[in-house]
Amino acid sequence: MSDLESRLDQIVPEPQFSPRANRGPLMISMKNVSKRYVANKAALENVNVEVAAGEFVFIVGHSGSGKSTFIRMLLREVQPSSGQIIVAGHDLSRLKNSKVPYLRRNIGCVFQDFKLLPNKTAFENVAFALQVIGKSKHVINTQVPEVLRLVGLEGKIHNYPHELSGGEQQRVSVARAFVNRPPLLLCDEPTGNLDPQTSLGIMKLLERINRTGTTTLIATHDQEMVNYMRQRVIALDEGQLVRDQDRGVYGNVD
Amino acid sequence: MSINLGYFISEAAISFKRNWVMTFGGIATIFLSLLLMGSALLMNSLVNDMVGDIESRINIQVWIHDDAEYVDIEGLQVALEGHENVATVHLVDKDEALERFTYMTQESPQIVEQLQDNPLPRSLEIELIDTQEIDGVLSLIRGSEEFPLIADPPSDPERALAYGQGIVETLLGATQTARYAGIALVGILAVVSLIFINNTIRLAIYARRNELSIMRLVGASNGFIRAPFILEGILQALVGAILAILVLLAIKSFVFPGLQETLAFITFNFTNALMTEIALILLASGVVIGTLGAIIAMRRYLKI
Ligand SMILES: Nc1ncnc2c1ncn2[C@@H]1O[C@H](COP(=O)(O)OP(=O)(O)OP(=O)(O)O)[C@@H](O)[C@H]1O
Ligand SMILES: [Mg+2]
Numbered sequence: 033m034s035d036l037e038s039r040l041d042q043i044v045p046e047p048q049f050s051p052r053a054n055r056g057p058l059m060i061s062m063k064n065v066s067k068r069y070v071a072n073k074a075a076l077e078n079v080n081v082e083v084a085a086g087e088f089v090f091i092v093g094h095s096g097s098g099k100s101t102f103i104r105m106l107l108r109e110v111q112p113s114s115g116q117i118i119v120a121g122h123d124l125s126r127l128k129n130s131k132v133p134y135l136r137r138n139i140g141c142v143f144q145d146f147k148l149l150p151n152k153t154a155f156e157n158v159a160f161a162l163q164v165i166g167k168s169k170h171v172i173n174t175q176v177p178e179v180l181r182l183v184g185l186e187g188k189i190h191n192y193p194h195e196l197s198g199g200e201q202q203r204v205s206v207a208r209a210f211v212n213r214p215p216l217l218l219c220d221e222p223t224g225n226l227d228p229q230t231s232l233g234i235m236k237l238l239e240r241i242n243r244t245g246t247t248t249l250i251a252t253h254d255q256e257m258v259n260y261m262r263q264r265v266i267a268l269d270e271g272q273l274v275r276d277q278d279r280g281v282y283g284n285v286d
Numbered sequence: 287m288s289i290n291l292g293y294f295i296s297e298a299a300i301s302f303k304r305n306w307v308m309t310f311g312g313i314a315t316i317f318l319s320l321l322l323m324g325s326a327l328l329m330n331s332l333v334n335d336m337v338g339d340i341e342s343r344i345n346i347q348v349w350i351h352d353d354a355e356y357v358d359i360e361g362l363q364v365a366l367e368g369h370e371n372v373a374t375v376h377l378v379d380k381d382e383a384l385e386r387f388t389y390m391t392q393e394s395p396q397i398v399e400q401l402q403d404n405p406l407p408r409s410l411e412i413e414l415i416d417t418q419e420i421d422g423v424l425s426l427i428r429g430s431e432e433f434p435l436i437a438d439p440p441s442d443p444e445r446a447l448a449y450g451q452g453i454v455e456t457l458l459g460a461t462q463t464a465r466y467a468g469i470a471l472v473g474i475l476a477v478v479s480l481i482f483i484n485n486t487i488r489l490a491i492y493a494r495r496n497e498l499s500i501m502r503l504v505g506a507s508n509g510f511i512r513a514p515f516i517l518e519g520i521l522q523a524l525v526g527a528i529l530a531i532l533v534l535l536a537i538k539s540f541v542f543p544g545l546q547e548t549l550a551f552i553t554f555n556f557t558n559a560l561m562t563e564i565a566l567i568l569l570a571s572g573v574v575i576g577t578l579g580a581i582i583a584m585r586r587y588l589k590i
Binding site: 107129130133134135136137138139141147149160161163164165166208212 | 501
């Protein structure tokens with residue numbers, strides 16, 4: 033039994049209630065963060081959020097409420113117009129451009145459109161992520177099959193994306209995000225293109241990954257899923273944080 | 287690292303195949319520009335050799351009237367020998383002059399046979415130490431009291447002086463124009479090859495935009511993302527440079543020997559050291575052009 037599987041098997045009993053004060057060390061801290069792409073319209077306005085290591089958090093809101101902006105700022109794809117963001121101990125406004133790649137090695141990300149390379153097999157797509165950060169062949173050949181087994185694709189590791197269903201493609205993309213064992217996993221509408229049944233499978237997979245200790249943030253407007261999972265919910269409305277609730281529901285964001 | 291090197295090389299090879307028109311254009315312009323540069327360097331060395339050769343052969347001749355008194359000739363000779371820029375002063379008498387003339391015209395001996403008596407004048411042959419500083423010696427001759435007395439013809443002493451007036455200046459002037467034209471042409475071709483490389487790399491970046499966005503997301507370092515493009519630019523330039531070097535070597539071995547036979551007065555002396563130097567200059571210029579083209583393209587089209 034591999035190291036990873038044994039980690040996955042020690043499923044942590046779900047805490048019934050976790051008061052903010054008792055959470056572990058911070059993985060994400062946003063203080064007074066605002067983002068304006070254009071001068072007079074804020075995509076995010078004065079957002080304050082703290083996420084402890086190991087948490088599972090949904091970010092919900094209408095289209096255009098700022099969910100993707102939220103995620104992209106954590107990746108330092110966009111810089112806030114004001115405010116401070118700290119991810120895994122790095123103050124992103126002070127992080128040099130040349131250090132951004134090393135920040136991203138600690139963050140896995142999954143997107144609605146999977147972002148797989150069509151001319152590479154499942155194995156090669158996952159291997160690519162390790163290859164381009166300079167991992168050795170040996171590491172690749174042991175870690176890639178293992179993570180593909182974890183996401184339930186052991187039978188299809190040599191299939192090309194067009195030979196896989198949407199759900200399977202998203203599993204490949206989750207495998208790619210997780211293969212380097214990042215402490216933080218960011219997902220922007222990971223189930224946006226999938227039917228409810230398949231979505232549930234992906235969500236369960238993300239929850240399993242979260243139980244290995246990986247802090248997981250999921251931006252979504254999949255109402256049913258959020259209500260079903262009963263996890264922390266942060267609601268955005270026109271760039272404002274309007275609700276931050278443990279074991280919350282999608283709720284009425286209007 | 288072994289896996290990385292393989293990765294970069296296969297990336298470059300794929301891109302070569304994908305954009306072969308642009309790649310070919312880039313290689314061809316680099317080839318032309320470097321070939322021209324190489325030829326210019328060869329020509330330059332040739333001209334320098336020629337100028338040096340001619341300069342070293344420049345001396346001053348003073349033609350002496352047949353009626354000139356020996357004391358006056360000797361007076362001028364002694365004065366010249368005292369000048370700091372004069373190496374030797376040699377009096378060519380009428381017999382030696384005829385001997386030289388006979389030698390120069392040996393292919394048509396009838397010329398000498400037709401001479402009644404020896405019409406050739408005596409002359410002073412002055413060898414200089416520094417041919418650049420010829421003026422001091424000339425003014426010494428012109429200012430001496432003996433010169434008007436011995437000069438042939440006495441009516442126009444200036445015509446008694448021969449010192450390769452302006453040969454070097456004319457030669458340098460002509461080659462200077464050619465040199466500027468060459469530099470301009472090399473410059474233009476270099477810019478054109480930069481444009482081609484810039485375009486190849488732009489297409490390569492476009493073709494790989496999905497891969498690049500994933501590479502950025504998973505944290506590939508900036509150097510790792512850029513390296514394949516720089517490598518591609520350099521590879522393209524190196525192929526052009528190597529072709530240019532091969533053509534230059536071919537010219538050296540097959541064209542110049544034939545030319546040497548027709549232009550016997552010029553010595554084509556292209557040593558291996560010279561050819562190696564030129565080859566290194568071309569390779570280095572190729573690497574510079576290739577890197578520069580890739581860097582320009584990445585600044586414009588590769589957002590990191
Ligand atoms: N690059 C950009 N330039 C200008 N405006 C932008 C840019 N990106 C996003 N915006 C604007 O910022 C606001 C928030 O966009 P964002 O993509 O974060 O919303 P979202 O919650 O992810 O929406 P969706 O659910 O549709 O994905 C929107 O009004 C959007 O038009
Ligand atoms: Mg979005």
